[in-house]
Amino acid sequence: MxxxxxxxxxxxxxxxxxxxxxxxxxxxxxxxxxxxxxxxxxxxxxxxxxxxxxxxxxxxxxxxxxxxxxxxxxxxxxxxxxxxxxxxxxxxxxxxxxxxxxxxxxxxxxxxxxxxxxxxxxxxxxxxxxxxxxxxxxxxxxxxxxxxxxxxxxxxxxxxxxxxxxxxxxxxxxxxxxxxxxxxxxxxxxxxxxxxxxxxxxxxxxxxxxxxxxxxxxxVDRIAEYTVLERSPGGSVSDIRLNIGDTAVSIERLAVRQTGxxxxxxxxxxxxxxxxxxxxxxxxxxxxxxAISIPGRMERIGGFVLDVAHNDISFEALFDALGTYYGLAKYDLHIGILADKEIERVAEIVVKHRASFRNVTVFDFETGSVRKSGGGELFPLLKEIPGVRYNPSPEGIVFEGGAVQVMTGSFYGYPYMKRLALAREGRS
Known part of the structure; x- marks a missing residue:
């Protein structure tokens, strides 16, 4: 051993x-x-x-x-x-x-x-x-x-x-x-x-x-403030101010590479x-x-965006950034999430933003443990989204052209997401 x-x-x-x-x-x-x-x-x-x-x-x-x-x-x-x-x-x-x-x-x-x-x-x-x-x-x-x-x-x-x-x-x-x-x-x-x-x-x-x-x-909301001047898929540019103890920091046009x-x-x-x-x-x-880039957080691979959002406020932040930073009116959403997450709360956020999705796919994936993926539990909660689909594995996902493909839902699903994105973009 x-x-x-x-x-x-x-x-x-x-x-x-x-x-x-x-x-x-x-x-x-x-x-x-x-x-x-x-x-x-x-x-x-x-x-x-x-x-x-x-x-x-x-x-x-x-x-x-x-x-x-x-x-x-x-x-x-x-x-x-x-x-x-x-x-x-x-x-x-x-x-x-x-x-x-x-x-x-x-x-x-x-x-x-x-x-x-x-x-x-x-x-x-x-x-x-x-x-x-x-x-x-x-x-x-x-x-x-x-x-x-x-x-x-x-x-x-x-x-x-x-x-x-x-x-x-x-x-x-x-x-x-x-x-x-x-x-x-x-x-x-x-x-x-x-x-x-x-x-x-x-x-x-x-x-x-x-x-x-x-x-x-x-x-932080009492000792710091910022004004976002620019938003784009490449991140944000903001004026920031921070006062903590005897230290004051003020920086104009700070570029944060992460989107959101x-x-x-x-x-x-x-x-x-x-x-x-x-x-x-x-x-x-x-x-x-x-200016650092953090993998798995609004990670861009060609026409794919990969994000490990796995709770309600993470999904809310993801959808907000896709609109305000990427300017996307419509995109394809693919969700793989663990069954022990707050699936009903996540479902509420997804349904709330349904007008932003061209297609929605929920998928399951192997976890190698007793903690199972929860696609089967999430899927019926999204039935009011027209055309929502379920796949028992990531390999069965159909990626249609003409829209950004957003894959999200779990740290544990990330390896599947990245492998599929790289293969689709011809980088595997």
Whole structure:
């Protein structure tokens, strides 16, 4: 059994039913394992990010702002798009297979001794790797929640909470207040917290957690503003202003490469976060960081747009960007989503925007786990959309010419989406 096979043999709640609770999840296991490995105290400072939407892009922006400010950076994100190595990157480069395998082999016995799950083991290995790679800063993205997440072993330089919406309600709670309380569990005593614009009830829960922890709260919609001057498929150009503590940033005509106003907000959240953590990027770093491209988020491949939107507000943001940035009056929509997502809420958003679709296809895909795709559940909820079709696999999708093909719905469906897009565009 090689290292990767060993990891796959661990209990993996990304692929099986979850028993969520403090008796199952203990972030303290990571602290104890890292201490046993001689990595406590950690030789780096941490930016810790939780939320429902925008965690990945905010994390990527934070890492790039820190890197361009002269620091060696570790970035830990999940899930991956294509390869597991993507989750653990130092200075923008995913961990190499040989290094990863050697790391797993070195700490295999410790992983077994501490009974770490798949995600806990990855978190532990990432933190060890970043220490050995000489990282001065690490950006940690939570997995599903916050309070009981494996990444919540740390006391960060700043806690960051991106927009809260309905997702994983079976485990995190059925209301935005309950979900926000779980996410706000990453807020630590005396540590500043930056929070993206939120629904009122979610913000109230986050504010309560900050107050209980004597944490200075920086709501992005109160400390920052922007005016979008130009929108196009190549991104946006905006004037931005940010005031946080004693630091004021004002930049004219900032080009954010990602398409969608949400990415301007996510970038401002990241900028506020690194400043709150004590790093003040110069204008060159800010402009360069805003120009990065993030795979799987409004990713353009010829006549295809690929996006990993998988909850209601993500779909709303996707449809908004397709109209305001691409200027599309009509396009073909292809959705593959996991069955354990908030399918009814997603369906409401899709039906709401039905006038924008020329054709709609819902498809299922193999997940390789007990977590199944939910095309069969989503399809009947879209019956009022004329001509909506269902395919039991991505390979059965018919792509008609004359319109942009939008494929979306899941991180886990992304490999199928990309393979089909590349094949259709003759790049496979």
């Amino acid at each position: 090689n290292g990767f096979q060993f990891l796959e043999s661990l209990i993996n709640y990304e692929r099986r039913a979850l028993d969520y609770g403090g008796q199952v999840f203990d972030p303290g296991k990571i602290t104890r394992a890292l201490a046993d490995a001689g990595k406590i105290p950690l030789p780096y400072r941490i930016v810790h990010i939780a939320g429902t939407k925008g965690k990945g892009s905010t994390a990527a922006y934070c890492a790039e702002l820190l890197r361009l400010s002269g620091h060696n950076i570790g970035l830990y994100t999940s899930p991956h798009l294509v390869r597991l190595n993507e989750r653990i990157a130092a200075d923008g480069v995913p961990i190499a297979d040989t290094v990863f395998e050697n790391l797993i082999d070195k700490y295999k016995e410790m992983i077994v001794r501490y009974e770490l799950t798949y995600f806990e083991a990855l978190t532990f290995l990432a933190c060890v790797y970043f220490a050995e790679a000489g990282c001065g800063w690490v950006v940690l993205e939570t997995g599903m929640g916050g309070r009981l997440d494996a990444t919540n072993f740390c006391t960060p330089a700043v806690s960051v909470i991106t927009p809260i919406s309905y997702d994983h309600t079976k485990y995190l709670g059925s209301t935005l207040t309950e979900i926000a309380r779980e996410k706000a569990g990453i807020i630590k005593p005396g540590v500043p917290a930056v929070v993206s614009p939120q629904p009122e009830e979610a913000f109230a829960a986050i504010e309560e957690a900050a107050r209980a922890n004597n944490s200075t709260l920086f709501p 106003d949400v990415y301007v907000t996510n970038f401002l959240t990241a900028l506020a976060s690194v400043i709150a953590a004590g790093v003040i990027p110069d204008e060159t770093a800010i402009r360069s960081a805003a």
